Every structure is written in C-alpha cells, then in structure tokens.
Amino acid sequence: MDVANPTGAGEGGIVEAARPADTGRRARTEKLILDATREMLAEVGVNGLTVEGVANRSGVAKTTIYRRYRSKTDLALAVLLDSVEYLGTTPDVGDTYAELAEVVDRTIELLNSTLIGRIMQGLVSEIAADPELALAYRERVVNRRVADVRRLVERGISRGDLRPDVDAEMLTDLLLGPIYYRFFLSGSPLDEGFGVRLVSTLFSRGPAQGA
Amino acid sequence: MDVANPTGAGEGGIVEAARPADTGRRARTEKLILDATREMLAEVGVNGLTVEGVANRSGVAKTTIYRRYRSKTDLALAVLLDSVEYLGTTPDVGDTYAELAEVVDRTIELLNSTLIGRIMQGLVSEIAADPELALAYRERVVNRRVADVRRLVERGISRGDLRPDVDAEMLTDLLLGPIYYRFFLSGSPLDEGFGVRLVSTLFSRGPAQGA
DNA sequence: TTGAAACGCTACGTTGCGTAGCGTTAGTAC
DNA sequence: GTACTAACGCTACGCAACGTAGCGTTTCAA
Structure with missing residues (x-):
C-alpha cells in the first residue's frame, strides 16, 4: 500500500x-x-x-x-484521501448546537457537491471488506472527525451546554450515521436543513424525556 | 430485474x-x-x-x-432479499425504550451472525449507485424498518413515553445510522450493549437539555 | 559524467463477462 | 400415450481488463 x-x-x-x-x-x-x-x-x-x-x-x-x-481500489482511495486532506475544523461560533449542526451540514455538502460522494459510494464496500483500506480510512477520516467533535464537546461542556459525560464518539456516530445511512441505503433527502433538524431532534426538542 | x-x-x-x-x-x-x-x-x-x-x-x-x-449483483441481492424476507416486527414488552433498543440489537445481531452482514458489505456500493437496486432495497427493507419503528412510536406516544411530534423516519435514521456507520466505515465495536447505550444517549440520559 | 531510480513499451497468459445457436428434457393438456 | 411448450444444457464464442515479465530509455542528482 x-x-x-x-x-x-x-x-x-x-x-x-x-x-x-x-x-x-x-x-x-x-x-x-x-x-x-x-x-x-x-x-x-x-x-x-x-x-x-x-x-x-x-x-x-x-x-x-x-x-x-496495487489496484484500482488503491487508486481511488488515494484520490479520496487526497481530497479529504483539508477537512478543517469547525469554527467556534459561540453556539454549541449550531456548531454541531455545522458538522452535519458540512459533511452533507461534501458528499453532495464534490467527487467525494461519488467515490465514497463506490468505495464503501471495499473499505468495509478490506482491513487495510479500512485502517487507512479510519486514520485519515474517521479519527479526524471524532477529534473535531471532541473539541466541540469540550467547548460545549465548558459553556454548560453539554453534560460532562458526553461520549464524543457516540455523538459523532449519531451525527454522521444518519447521513451515510441516507446517502447509501435509504435514499431519503439530505438538504440544507438536515443538520439543524437532526441536532434539535437529538437535544431534547424531539422526543420527551425518560419516564 | x-x-x-x-x-x-x-x-x-x-x-x-x-x-x-x-x-x-x-x-x-x-x-x-x-x-x-x-x-x-x-x-x-x-x-x-x-x-x-x-x-x-x-x-x-x-x-x-x-x-x-442480469448479473452477479442481481444474484446477491436476490439472496439478500430472500434472507431478509422474515424480518418480523418488534414485540410489545411494555417499555418503549427497551423496544427501541431491541430494534438496534436485532439489527446488529442480523449483521453479525448471518450472511446478511457480509452481503451488505459487498452490496452497499451497488445499492448506492444503482437506482433500480436501491428501489428494491428500500421497498423490501428500509420501508419495513420505518414502519416497525412507527408502530413503536405510536405505542410510545399513547403510553406517554414519547412526544406526539416524534418523526419516525428521523428516529429510524438515528437508531440504524450509527450501526451501519460503524459496520461499514468506522469499524468501532457493535456489541450487545450498544442498543441500550444508544437509546439512553438519545433520550435525555446523555447530553444535557437545551440552553 | 555516470549511476541508479523511474519510466515506457510490447507482449503475454488468465479470468470472467455476457451472448448466440441449437439440441434435449420435463412437465401439461388433450 | 402423444404432442406441445417452457425450461434447461451445452459448446463456442468475442471481449474487456486484469496483472506481470522483460528489456530498453529517460531523468536527475551526486
């Protein structure tokens, strides 16, 4: 590799x-x-x-x-990682929920407006099946995303917006999982409002609190 | 087809x-x-x-x-849909959160213990790229899942566990999205406790409430 | 100038795809 | 039983891409 x-x-x-x-x-x-x-x-x-x-x-x-x-998969992954290289971190806008929504919307934007979405569609099977590719993808993409969310979470906690025990990885899964699920499998729309809707569903503006 | x-x-x-x-x-x-x-x-x-x-x-x-x-993709999809045919609905156990966790755990079990996980890994790219396959998958799998969750949601609302305005599709995305995200991309573990952790994170036992 | 790394080129052998054409078998209706 | 038809088997293709071997040529830097 x-x-x-x-x-x-x-x-x-x-x-x-x-x-x-x-x-x-x-x-x-x-x-x-x-x-x-x-x-x-x-x-x-x-x-x-x-x-x-x-x-x-x-x-x-x-x-x-x-x-x-080694193969065309290797080639496509190289382009993907090269394109993803400059992901950047989410800026501090003073509002934790807006920042989380921003993470979601940026990801959607990335999938919708660039080659990356198309490449991801074609590569997801290979990444899922090949441990070597999976490792590369995790190191270069997944881990960076979690690290970004972790920063947001720490800011949110210090602001008093979030509980101190929030699991950054689980939160990342909750923010990005629905996106990829729609993008790959369900086909439901991923428009601009999705980030805000998702975050407000996540944080108490959705389902009622526990019994 | x-x-x-x-x-x-x-x-x-x-x-x-x-x-x-x-x-x-x-x-x-x-x-x-x-x-x-x-x-x-x-x-x-x-x-x-x-x-x-x-x-x-x-x-x-x-x-x-x-x-x-038509192709080997068609063939694999036939096996997948055949295996998924008997998904069944989540039983009423009197506890909405336990039922939602059950949806998550069943899906994980399905992916981990049968051929379906392996097939899904190989087919997800094809499903994402081919509209015809995507349609078949949605009708036979995605829609059934949403319908199942919708029943749970209605039960939950009538029990007073959930707000009346819960969006069943969004909730399905939040329950299943993280699973597929982990399964396909992040590679983080999907063990038995995941359903409960996910649901309790979702419903107020995780992040704090809005500012 | 020279030596090594990087590249170009031709020529393979191989796998798997998907189709055409035609003969053969297995059920169905009478 | 006979005849008919759908379904199946078989051989033989043409084709695209794969991935590699071997050897000559170019580039660049010491």
Missing part, C-alpha cells in the same frame, strides 16, 4: 528547499495519474474506473501505475 | 393446491442456484462471487442463470 506516502520522501531526510520531491519526476507522474483518475471518476464512477483507462488518459504507462497502486 | 418475482407465478392466477410452482422444475432450479450462491457468498463474499462459480457448484448451466439474473 503506497497510498499513505506516495513519494517515499520527506520522512527521515534532511529538509531541503521547498520539498524538492514535489517537483521531481516522480511527483509529476504522480500528479498526472491522480488527475486522470479524478477525471475518470467524475465521468464513470469507481465502478467504471479502469487502470488501462487511467493509463491512456494520463499518458503514463500502465506498468508504471501498477508499480504504485 | 427478476429478483422480486422469480417464478412469475402467484400474482394474478387462481390459487391452486399448495402453490404448484414451488415444486416445479423452475422452482427446483431456483433453489439450486440460490443455495449455491449462498454457499459461495459465505466463502468468498460478494466480491469473489462469480456466475461461473455458481454454475459449477449448482450444476445449473451458466446460460440458465443468466436467463434469470
């Missing part, structure tokens, strides 16, 4: 001027491959993606692609 | 003694195919499933299989 560190550089070496590996031959080839993959993904999705197609479109030899990526 | 009604019988005809179509040649072949598919799914998963493999194992000619199922 070369996905995590395609250039093989930048780890133990002396840091030279402006990361020379980013402009070397290898990096150029890398970009050609990923750009072509992105284009092809946009057109035909993960299912229609072929290594041969990427080779033709990018001008890079098929064998070169196989020297880096 | 032949999945929904493979035999083509039993719809508009006169009901004869004990559904003769169930013992005819066609039904026999059907069983051979589905049994072999089930075996192969258990061994190699949806990804490793091949129509040729099913043909060899079942003794049924490959062409015969293609006369019924």
